[in-house]
């Protein structure tokens with residue numbers, strides 16, 4: 001089975017909590033250092049957490 005990836009610049013994503021269209025997300029910086037960065041993404045409508053990103057390495061910042 002092959003899963004194709006569709007890369008798009010614009011996509012009407014919907015918040016799984018309040019079902020409103022997401023034209024923006026709120027990114028909250030949890031921690032940041034030279035080698036690591038943690039961001040939390042929240043819905044701007046209901047404020048619920050959509051996901052957490054943890055980036056490591058020299059491209060973290």
Ligand SMILES: [Zn+2]
Pocket residue numbers: 015016017018019020043044045046047048
């Ligand atoms: Zn929401």
